[in-house]
Amino acid sequence: MSTDALSVIDWTPTTYGRAAAGGSVDEHLIDVYQYAARAGSLAPNALGTVARDLGLPPRTVFGAVAELVELRLLRADAGPGGVLVPVAPQTAAALLVAPAERAMYRRRDLADRLQERIAALAGPGGQAAHGGAVDVFEGVAEIRGLLKLAADVCRRELVVLRPGHEDEELLDELFESCAGALDCGVESRFVLPHRCRADFAARARVKRLLDYGAQIRTVSLVPQAAAVFDRELAIILSLPTDGGRPTARRVRDADVVGFLVDMVDQLWEGAATFASDEPGYANEVADDLQRAIARLMAQGYTDEVVARRLGMSVRTCRRHIAALLRNLGSVSRFQAGVKAAQHFTIQDAQGASAG
Structure with a gap:
């Protein structure tokens, strides 16, 4: 990353500085970030213009830009001008939080492993006490x-x-x-x-x-x-x-x-x-899916519950149910469920006998 822009505003990055650790957000940060988002970039040597446009003291704008860089909401462009470009909040959060998350979980994992070793030294009772923890x-x-x-x-x-x-x-x-x-x-x-x-x-x-x-x-x-x-x-x-x-x-x-x-x-x-070149449902998959739908229908579940149980949209589920009703010539959902369950049970029994 180019540091030209950072040197112009006389700012040195600190991984966990005031901006990263602070709980509240200064309104000036929001104003400057939104200004950068509208403009598409900020030229470090033109921050005085930004200050005039926002009606803020130049020192306030310089400080806000420094914090926005620290929060990864502004980054120095690699181009010759070294301008600062805005970064999407989600991307900035990932860049800033990921290292802290990794460090936190490594420490936590180390603590767990130390506890396991100590429990093992304490004998079977200590080992069991820790091993059952969730x-x-x-x-x-x-x-x-x-x-x-x-x-x-x-x-x-x-x-x-x-x-x-x-x-x-x-x-x-x-x-x-x-x-x-x-x-x-x-x-x-x-x-x-x-x-x-x-x-x-x-x-x-x-x-x-x-x-x-x-x-x-x-x-x-x-x-x-x-x-x-x-x-x-x-x-x-x-x-x-x-x-x-x-x-x-x-x-x-x-x-x-x-x-x-x-x-x-x-x-x-x-x-x-699963085969990547397989278009849609294969025969065995379609049969298995219809068995699952039939079992749930036979228990009297609504379309919404059947769809949720099988992890599909209600619209897709209703399409499968309609196909079952047509194939079995059933009048009601419950009747279709019972018929389908009996149909697949007979099929399974015949398949087992043939095998």
Whole structure:
């Protein structure tokens, strides 16, 4: 990054200075940032003009520019003029917070490992007392940092359960933090819902995972969002549907982690392999999806509940239900559900006999 602009305003960067640590935002910072956003850039040798336009003392504008640079909301352009250009708030937050998050989680992980060693020295009682502990994390930033740290130290195997969810962007943002393990060539398995096969955006995300070498299979219903690292650490996610804060539970207990891995292995055995060149649903996938819809319809669930359980939109779910009604010649949803459940049960029995 060019430092010409910074030298003109006589400012030296401090990674965690007053701007980074402060809790309140000066109105002058907002005025100067909005001015820069409107203008597209600020020339350091023309800050006097900015001061006149805003009706502020030059010293105030110089101080605001320095803090905006420190907050990563302004950056020095690499061009010959060395002007300062505005940065999107989301990008600035990521640039400023990421190093602090990484340092925080490394310290936390070190503390956990020290506790484990001390508990081991204390004997079986001490080991069991710590091993049964579950740490709870709240908020996107904390969970993202937790997953990233776990992925960075993962060396043998990564297993991910990725259900369908109303807030797809939130789920993708969290699991994107596991990319470090894929970058290192760690063997990775992802269990996803069938619906990701028919959604264009979801297929694009899955294709990227395949390009990284991940193995992917799909099932009708993924019961829980979770990731398991090296069969030693599990992170179980709880994602709200009412706009609340997501939570994560970090578990190191060998029995709980082993149970989760066994559950994933069972899902994996019965899941359908995802092929990037496969258009939409294959026959076995379509049948499995219809079985799941039929079971939920037979229990009297509404379209909204069926869609939520299977991680698809209500509109898509109703399209599948309409197809079932037509194929089975049913009058009511409940009748279709019962007929479909009986139909698939007979099919399964015939298939088992033939095998």
